[in-house]
Amino acid sequence: MTDQTPTMSPEEAAGRAVVARTTFEKEAIWLPQLAVQHWNAGQMAIDGKTFTDCLIEGPAVMAVMNGTHFDSCAMGTTTDVKNLLYRPLSTTKLAGVVGVSSCRFVRCRFVQVGFTGQEALLAELQGGIKSMAGETGSAEPEA
Protein backbone atom coordinates (compact mmCIF):
# COMPACT_ATOMS: atom_id res chain seq x y z
CA MET A 1 0.00 0.00 0.00
CA THR A 2 1.52 3.30 -1.02
CA ASP A 3 1.22 6.53 0.91
CA GLN A 4 -1.03 8.99 -0.75
CA THR A 5 0.37 12.48 -0.87
CA PRO A 6 -2.41 15.01 -0.32
CA THR A 7 -2.96 16.85 -3.56
CA MET A 8 -3.47 20.55 -3.75
CA SER A 9 -6.53 21.95 -5.49
CA PRO A 10 -5.86 24.03 -8.63
CA GLU A 11 -7.06 27.08 -6.72
CA GLU A 12 -4.67 26.45 -3.88
CA ALA A 13 -1.82 25.75 -6.27
CA ALA A 14 -2.49 29.01 -8.07
CA GLY A 15 -2.48 30.80 -4.74
CA ARG A 16 0.90 29.30 -3.80
CA ALA A 17 2.29 30.42 -7.15
CA VAL A 18 1.16 33.97 -6.46
CA VAL A 19 2.72 33.91 -3.00
CA ALA A 20 6.03 32.76 -4.49
CA ARG A 21 6.21 35.72 -6.87
CA THR A 22 8.31 38.76 -5.95
CA THR A 23 7.22 41.18 -8.68
CA PHE A 24 3.89 42.28 -10.06
CA GLU A 25 3.57 44.65 -12.99
CA LYS A 26 0.50 46.25 -14.57
CA GLU A 27 -1.83 43.90 -12.75
CA ALA A 28 -5.04 44.22 -10.75
CA ILE A 29 -4.49 42.88 -7.25
CA TRP A 30 -7.38 42.10 -4.90
CA LEU A 31 -5.72 42.75 -1.57
CA PRO A 32 -7.99 40.57 0.64
CA GLN A 33 -7.47 37.63 -1.69
CA LEU A 34 -3.70 38.16 -1.74
CA ALA A 35 -3.74 38.16 2.05
CA VAL A 36 -5.72 34.91 2.24
CA GLN A 37 -3.36 33.28 -0.26
CA HIS A 38 -0.43 34.20 1.98
CA TRP A 39 -2.16 32.98 5.13
CA ASN A 40 -2.96 29.66 3.45
CA ALA A 41 0.74 29.36 2.63
CA GLY A 42 1.66 30.00 6.26
CA GLN A 43 2.81 33.59 5.79
CA MET A 44 1.06 36.09 8.02
CA ALA A 45 2.26 39.14 6.09
CA ILE A 46 2.86 40.03 2.47
CA ASP A 47 6.60 40.47 2.42
CA GLY A 48 9.37 41.42 0.02
CA LYS A 49 7.39 42.14 -3.12
CA THR A 50 7.42 44.96 -5.66
CA PHE A 51 4.22 46.16 -7.29
CA THR A 52 4.68 48.43 -10.31
CA ASP A 53 1.84 50.17 -12.15
CA CYS A 54 -0.67 47.95 -10.38
CA LEU A 55 -4.26 48.53 -9.30
CA ILE A 56 -4.57 47.48 -5.66
CA GLU A 57 -8.21 46.93 -4.67
CA GLY A 58 -10.03 46.46 -1.39
CA PRO A 59 -12.09 46.62 0.63
CA ALA A 60 -9.13 46.22 2.95
CA VAL A 61 -6.99 48.07 5.44
CA MET A 62 -3.26 47.66 5.02
CA ALA A 63 -0.99 47.59 8.04
CA VAL A 64 2.11 49.28 6.67
CA MET A 65 5.05 47.57 8.35
CA ASN A 66 8.80 48.09 8.27
CA GLY A 67 10.47 48.53 4.93
CA THR A 68 7.34 49.26 2.90
CA HIS A 69 7.51 52.23 0.58
CA PHE A 70 5.13 54.05 -1.71
CA ASP A 71 6.61 55.77 -4.76
CA SER A 72 4.38 58.05 -6.84
CA CYS A 73 1.22 56.20 -5.86
CA ALA A 74 -2.37 57.40 -5.92
CA MET A 75 -3.73 56.32 -2.58
CA GLY A 76 -7.43 57.02 -3.04
CA THR A 77 -10.14 59.23 -4.48
CA THR A 78 -10.73 61.40 -1.47
CA THR A 79 -9.94 65.03 -0.84
CA ASP A 80 -9.12 64.37 2.82
CA VAL A 81 -6.31 61.87 3.23
CA LYS A 82 -7.38 61.21 6.82
CA ASN A 83 -10.35 59.29 5.39
CA LEU A 84 -7.82 56.63 4.37
CA LEU A 85 -6.21 56.30 7.79
CA TYR A 86 -6.99 54.32 10.94
CA ARG A 87 -5.28 54.62 14.30
CA PRO A 88 -5.04 51.28 16.12
CA LEU A 89 -6.13 51.23 19.75
CA SER A 90 -3.50 48.59 20.46
CA THR A 91 0.24 48.97 20.20
CA THR A 92 0.95 45.25 20.13
CA LYS A 93 -1.45 43.41 17.86
CA LEU A 94 -3.62 44.33 14.90
CA ALA A 95 -6.50 42.08 13.88
CA GLY A 96 -8.39 42.21 10.61
CA VAL A 97 -5.80 44.14 8.61
CA VAL A 98 -3.43 43.04 5.85
CA GLY A 99 0.17 43.17 7.01
CA VAL A 100 2.63 44.35 4.35
CA SER A 101 6.36 44.43 5.10
CA SER A 102 9.38 45.26 2.98
CA CYS A 103 7.23 45.82 -0.07
CA ARG A 104 7.50 48.52 -2.65
CA PHE A 105 4.58 50.09 -4.50
CA VAL A 106 5.60 52.09 -7.56
CA ARG A 107 3.06 54.16 -9.47
CA CYS A 108 0.25 52.04 -8.06
CA ARG A 109 -3.36 53.07 -7.66
CA PHE A 110 -5.24 52.08 -4.52
CA VAL A 111 -9.03 51.73 -4.54
CA GLN A 112 -11.05 51.09 -1.38
CA VAL A 113 -7.88 50.54 0.62
CA GLY A 114 -7.26 52.13 3.99
CA PHE A 115 -4.01 52.25 5.91
CA THR A 116 -2.89 51.81 9.48
CA GLY A 117 0.35 51.48 11.36
CA GLN A 118 2.48 53.13 14.00
CA GLU A 119 2.06 56.81 14.78
CA ALA A 120 5.10 57.90 12.80
CA LEU A 121 3.80 56.06 9.76
CA LEU A 122 0.38 57.66 10.05
CA ALA A 123 1.97 61.10 10.20
CA GLU A 124 4.12 60.32 7.16
CA LEU A 125 1.15 59.08 5.15
CA GLN A 126 -0.87 62.11 6.16
CA GLY A 127 1.84 64.43 4.99
CA GLY A 128 2.95 62.69 1.85
CA ILE A 129 -0.06 61.04 0.29
CA LYS A 130 -0.86 61.97 -3.26
CA SER A 131 -4.60 61.82 -3.73
CA MET A 132 -6.21 61.20 -7.09
CA ALA A 133 -8.57 64.04 -6.29
CA GLY A 134 -5.61 66.36 -6.64
CA GLU A 135 -5.02 65.11 -10.18
CA THR A 136 -8.56 64.86 -11.50
CA GLY A 137 -10.25 67.57 -9.46
CA SER A 138 -12.85 65.03 -8.31
CA ALA A 139 -14.33 65.77 -4.89
CA GLU A 140 -16.39 62.65 -4.34
CA PRO A 141 -15.62 60.74 -1.19
CA GLU A 142 -16.06 57.01 -1.13
CA ALA A 143 -18.64 55.40 1.10
Add this chain to the structure above:
Amino acid sequence: MTEWPSTSPASRNLDPLATAFTGGRFSLFDFYRASVQAGGGVMIEGRSFTNCVIEGPALMLVLDGVHFDSTNFGPTGGDMRNMLFRPMGDVGIGAIPVRNCTFTGCQFQTLGITGNDEFLNMLVEQVGVG
Protein backbone atom coordinates in the same frame (compact mmCIF):
# COMPACT_ATOMS: atom_id res chain seq x y z
CA MET B 1 -15.16 47.47 -8.97
CA THR B 2 -13.28 44.59 -10.60
CA GLU B 3 -15.12 41.29 -10.61
CA TRP B 4 -13.12 38.91 -8.47
CA PRO B 5 -13.97 35.25 -7.91
CA SER B 6 -14.99 34.40 -4.36
CA THR B 7 -12.13 33.22 -2.23
CA SER B 8 -14.01 30.21 -0.89
CA PRO B 9 -16.72 27.78 -2.01
CA ALA B 10 -18.83 28.73 1.01
CA SER B 11 -18.82 32.36 -0.07
CA ARG B 12 -19.87 31.41 -3.59
CA ASN B 13 -23.00 29.68 -2.31
CA LEU B 14 -24.31 32.74 -0.49
CA ASP B 15 -27.27 34.73 -1.76
CA PRO B 16 -25.84 38.21 -1.23
CA LEU B 17 -29.27 39.84 -1.22
CA ALA B 18 -30.83 37.56 1.42
CA THR B 19 -31.78 39.32 4.66
CA ALA B 20 -31.29 36.42 7.07
CA PHE B 21 -28.34 34.07 7.33
CA THR B 22 -28.16 31.11 9.68
CA GLY B 23 -25.06 29.01 10.09
CA GLY B 24 -22.36 28.81 7.51
CA ARG B 25 -18.97 30.33 7.12
CA PHE B 26 -18.02 33.11 4.74
CA SER B 27 -15.62 35.94 4.34
CA LEU B 28 -16.98 39.42 4.95
CA PHE B 29 -15.15 40.93 1.97
CA ASP B 30 -16.55 38.24 -0.38
CA PHE B 31 -20.05 38.87 0.94
CA TYR B 32 -19.72 42.64 0.67
CA ARG B 33 -18.37 42.55 -2.86
CA ALA B 34 -21.11 40.16 -3.99
CA SER B 35 -23.77 42.30 -2.32
CA VAL B 36 -22.55 45.49 -3.98
CA GLN B 37 -22.34 43.84 -7.40
CA ALA B 38 -25.84 42.37 -7.00
CA GLY B 39 -27.26 45.80 -6.32
CA GLY B 40 -27.38 45.53 -2.54
CA GLY B 41 -26.04 49.04 -2.01
CA VAL B 42 -22.75 50.41 -0.76
CA MET B 43 -23.16 48.99 2.72
CA ILE B 44 -24.33 45.79 4.42
CA GLU B 45 -27.70 46.84 5.78
CA GLY B 46 -30.82 45.29 7.25
CA ARG B 47 -29.47 41.76 7.64
CA SER B 48 -29.45 39.27 10.47
CA PHE B 49 -26.66 36.77 10.98
CA THR B 50 -27.19 33.86 13.38
CA ASN B 51 -24.53 31.34 14.32
CA CYS B 52 -22.35 32.36 11.39
CA VAL B 53 -18.56 32.24 11.21
CA ILE B 54 -17.50 35.47 9.54
CA GLU B 55 -13.91 35.80 8.37
CA GLY B 56 -11.55 38.52 7.32
CA PRO B 57 -9.24 40.05 6.64
CA ALA B 58 -11.60 42.97 6.95
CA LEU B 59 -12.35 45.98 9.06
CA MET B 60 -16.05 46.27 9.90
CA LEU B 61 -17.25 49.87 10.12
CA VAL B 62 -20.06 49.63 12.67
CA LEU B 63 -22.73 52.26 12.01
CA ASP B 64 -26.05 52.84 13.75
CA GLY B 65 -28.46 50.04 14.51
CA VAL B 66 -25.91 47.23 14.72
CA HIS B 67 -26.29 44.76 17.57
CA PHE B 68 -23.97 42.03 18.76
CA ASP B 69 -25.53 39.28 20.90
CA SER B 70 -23.42 36.42 22.25
CA THR B 71 -20.77 37.23 19.68
CA ASN B 72 -17.30 35.76 19.81
CA PHE B 73 -15.13 38.54 18.43
CA GLY B 74 -12.23 36.19 17.86
CA PRO B 75 -8.84 35.72 19.48
CA THR B 76 -8.15 39.16 20.90
CA GLY B 77 -5.20 37.97 22.94
CA GLY B 78 -7.06 39.05 26.05
CA ASP B 79 -7.37 42.64 24.94
CA MET B 80 -10.30 43.80 22.84
CA ARG B 81 -8.26 46.79 21.72
CA ASN B 82 -6.18 44.48 19.51
CA MET B 83 -9.03 44.46 17.03
CA LEU B 84 -10.22 48.06 17.32
CA PHE B 85 -9.28 50.95 15.07
CA ARG B 86 -10.21 54.61 15.28
CA PRO B 87 -10.89 56.27 11.92
CA MET B 88 -8.87 59.44 11.53
CA GLY B 89 -11.31 60.96 9.04
CA ASP B 90 -15.07 61.16 8.65
CA VAL B 91 -15.32 58.46 5.99
CA GLY B 92 -13.85 55.02 6.59
CA ILE B 93 -12.34 54.08 3.26
CA GLY B 94 -11.27 50.45 3.08
CA ALA B 95 -13.60 49.34 5.88
CA ILE B 96 -16.86 47.50 5.22
CA PRO B 97 -19.83 49.58 6.42
CA VAL B 98 -22.54 47.73 8.34
CA ARG B 99 -25.81 49.32 9.45
CA ASN B 100 -29.01 48.00 11.06
CA CYS B 101 -27.72 44.45 11.30
CA THR B 102 -27.77 41.91 14.10
CA PHE B 103 -25.14 39.32 14.85
CA THR B 104 -26.37 36.56 17.17
CA GLY B 105 -24.15 33.72 18.28
CA CYS B 106 -21.65 34.57 15.58
CA GLN B 107 -17.93 34.01 15.59
CA PHE B 108 -15.57 36.50 14.00
CA GLN B 109 -12.17 35.44 12.74
CA THR B 110 -9.44 37.86 11.64
CA LEU B 111 -11.91 40.75 11.69
CA GLY B 112 -11.18 44.20 13.01
CA ILE B 113 -13.75 46.75 14.05
CA THR B 114 -13.96 50.49 13.63
CA GLY B 115 -16.61 53.05 14.45
CA ASN B 116 -17.20 56.15 16.53
CA ASP B 117 -15.45 56.67 19.87
CA GLU B 118 -18.58 55.97 21.91
CA PHE B 119 -18.97 52.55 20.31
CA LEU B 120 -15.27 51.66 20.56
CA ASN B 121 -15.17 52.64 24.25
CA MET B 122 -18.29 50.59 24.91
CA LEU B 123 -16.71 47.52 23.33
CA VAL B 124 -13.57 47.90 25.42
CA GLU B 125 -15.63 48.27 28.60
CA GLN B 126 -18.06 45.46 27.92
CA VAL B 127 -15.81 42.90 26.24
CA GLY B 128 -12.82 43.86 28.19
CA VAL B 129 -9.13 44.05 28.61
CA GLY B 130 -7.57 40.87 29.99
